[in-house]
Amino acid sequence: MEDGKLKVRAVDRALDILLCFTRKESLSLTEIAGEVELHKSTVHRLMTTLEEKGFVSRDASTEKYRLGIKIWELSAHLSNTDDPALLLLPSMEKLRDELDETVSLYVLDGRERLRIQAVQSNQAIRRVAPVGARLPLYVGASSKALVAFSSEREQEHILSDPIWPDSVSRTAFRDQLRVIRARGYAMSVEEREQGATSVAAPIFDLKGNLAAALSVSGPLARLPVEKLESYAPLLMERAREMGMMIRG
Amino acid sequence: MEDGKLKVRAVDRALDILLCFTRKESLSLTEIAGEVELHKSTVHRLMTTLEEKGFVSRDASTEKYRLGIKIWELSAHLSNTDDPALLLLPSMEKLRDELDETVSLYVLDGRERLRIQAVQSNQAIRRVAPVGARLPLYVGASSKALVAFSSEREQEHILSDPIWPDSVSRTAFRDQLRVIRARGYAMSVEEREQGATSVAAPIFDLKGNLAAALSVSGPLARLPVEKLESYAPLLMERAREMGMMIRG
DNA sequence: ATTTACGTTTCATCATATGAAACAAAAATA
DNA sequence: TATTTTTGTTTCATATGATGAAACGTAAAT
Numbered sequence: 001m002e003d004g005k006l007k008v009r010a011v012d013r014a015l016d017i018l019l020c021f022t023r024k025e026s027l028s029l030t031e032i033a034g035e036v037e038l039h040k041s042t043v044h045r046l047m048t049t050l051e052e053k054g055f056v057s058r059d060a061s062t063e064k065y066r067l068g069i070k071i072w073e074l075s076a077h078l079s080n081t082d083d084p085a086l087l088l089l090p091s092m093e094k095l096r097d098e099l100d101e102t103v104s105l106y107v108l109d110g111r112e113r114l115r116i117q118a119v120q121s122n123q124a125i126r127r128v129a130p131v132g133a134r135l136p137l138y139v140g141a142s143s144k145a146l147v148a149f150s151s152e153r154e155q156e157h158i159l160s161d162p163i164w165p166d167s168v169s170r171t172a173f174r175d176q177l178r179v180i181r182a183r184g185y186a187m188s189v190e191e192r193e194q195g196a197t198s199v200a201a202p203i204f205d206l207k208g209n210l211a212a213a214l215s216v217s218g219p220l221a222r223l224p225v226e227k228l229e230s231y232a233p234l235l236m237e238r239a240r241e242m243g244m245m246i247r248g
Numbered sequence: 249m250e251d252g253k254l255k256v257r258a259v260d261r262a263l264d265i266l267l268c269f270t271r272k273e274s275l276s277l278t279e280i281a282g283e284v285e286l287h288k289s290t291v292h293r294l295m296t297t298l299e300e301k302g303f304v305s306r307d308a309s310t311e312k313y314r315l316g317i318k319i320w321e322l323s324a325h326l327s328n329t330d331d332p333a334l335l336l337l338p339s340m341e342k343l344r345d346e347l348d349e350t351v352s353l354y355v356l357d358g359r360e361r362l363r364i365q366a367v368q369s370n371q372a373i374r375r376v377a378p379v380g381a382r383l384p385l386y387v388g389a390s391s392k393a394l395v396a397f398s399s400e401r402e403q404e405h406i407l408s409d410p411i412w413p414d415s416v417s418r419t420a421f422r423d424q425l426r427v428i429r430a431r432g433y434a435m436s437v438e439e440r441e442q443g444a445t446s447v448a449a450p451i452f453d454l455k456g457n458l459a460a461a462l463s464v465s466g467p468l469a470r471l472p473v474e475k476l477e478s479y480a481p482l483l484m485e486r487a488r489e490m491g492m493m494i495r496g
Numbered sequence: 497a498t499t500t501a502c503g504t505t506t507c508a509t510c511a512t513a514t515g516a517a518a519c520a521a522a523a524a525t526a
Numbered sequence: 527t528a529t530t531t532t533t534g535t536t537t538c539a540t541a542t543g544a545t546g547a548a549a550c551g552t553a554a555a556t
Contacts (some may be wrong), residue, residue, distance in 0.1 A: 022325050044253070045256055052255060055263060063503085067325070116320060258543090
């Protein structure tokens with residue numbers, strides 16, 4: 001939102017509209033107008049354009065908009081070759097089979113993290129981790145792994161996010177990051193969700209850049225701190241192996 | 249480009265650029281400019297906007313553009329029904345609105361075909377196509393589309409059906425199938441019902457397997473052969489798009 | 497019957513997208 | 527090495543086209 005670069009406003013707005021559909025899968029014109037804070041007249045014009053090109057379509061009965069066929073088509077053409085979510089899926093499944101716990105893959109996206117892949121534990125009580133979920137960076141093992149190993153600049157950017165809740169002290173958070181950098185992995189015990197714990201390690205690509213965070217998570221009853229710690233070496237080794245598969 | 253609707257040019261162009269990535273998964277600035285026939289200056293500005301929002305990203309080494317993480321995210325939020333009859337309904341309605349003719353969706357089911365979805369034309373004289381109807385495979389455009397693009401094994405199985413009437417020569421039928429495979433669509437003129445004609449194209453899922461057949465049908469008076477032929481390119485394009493929505 | 501909400505269209509105004517040109521930097525050529 | 531070509535980036539004057547207020551039509555809701 002905060003400008004700076006050389007951009008095209010109309011396009012920027014249209015893309016904002018598309019992104020509304022990551023929160024609700026079906027929206028009316030006025031809902032969209034409210035969401036992006038634009039006059040319905042403007043939104044209507046933009047929607048016509050998006051619809052004409054097939055990026056959104058209208059539900060015949062409810063008249064609401066939803067994502068269109070062209071999004072399907074584009075998603076089918078995401079580079080399968082070096083898309084980490086697909087590339088690393090087999091490795092994740094292998095790790096899941098070894099530990100029988102839910103394994104997730106996250107990337108930094110702005111001031112949030114995005115779960116780009118997940119494989120579920122087969123156990124009856126398990127963490128359910130939907131792919132595509134967008135989560136805050138101030139809680140969770142994966143968050144800490146991602147922030148701890150990103151650049152100074154990026155860390156400052158993330159920590160300066162006004163969204164950051166007062167309950168989370170930035171100084172304490174920074175202290176944690178130092179520990180995490182030192183030992184190479186992060187843990188969380190009921191930080192984001194009641195009864196859920198998790199260990200996470202960073203994945204660096206071949207060029208040494210932070211590419212993602214890999215986490216193993218489950219119910220506290222099955223994954224107490226000692227267990228998380230015992231899984232850490234294997235997790236870090238797998239994360240290192242996976243990094244070898246990513247060009248950058 | 250030459251449509252006369254109420255559209256926003258800058259957005260239209262940006263979307264065209266995104267769609268370039270359905271043809272090549274990685275493109276340089278000048279390649280894109282050539283593809284969409286715009287000055288590189290304009291494309292550069294649009295790319296900056298798209299990149300800023302995460303709809304495209306640049307390969308660190310080659311400097312080329314590729315689809316970005318936001319496309320990933322949007323695709324993760326696409327309606328997650330895997331029932332083709334529901335999934336493809338909006339697309340079928342759109343096609344119906346474009347042509348104002350009845351649009352149907354068929355799948356192979358043993359030695360028959362099954363109409364799993366249909367949307368009716370709004371015209372007074374129209375084909376009425378009930379969902380759930382089970383029909384023979386030896387007549388009708390959809391039948392021929394389904395058989396022509398199924399596997400050798402399956403074709404033999406279907407053609408060896410004793411139900412096959414003597415009036416339909418299997419040799420002639422095989423010849424027709426060859427033509428259909430070559431041009432990509434099938435037609436029928438009063439084959440199954442008096443006064444009814446139809447064009448049909450196969451739908452392949454993301455793995456390339458035959459998933460269904462899409463047909464447009466109506467009264468002979470309104471849909472003579474020339475009209476059917478003129479609808480074929482649009483039909484095939486829509487069928488291709490729909491296939492992008494089916495995992496397999 | 498009246499009000500409220502929503503989608504759509506129109507239109508005068510000026511913000512803004514545009515593309516030519518110039519620029520820098522890197523390949524490709526000699 | 528010098529020279530040419532190619533590619534990405536920035537600048538800027540211009541008019542084109544995006545904008546949003548207002549008005550309209552229609553359908554729900556009261």
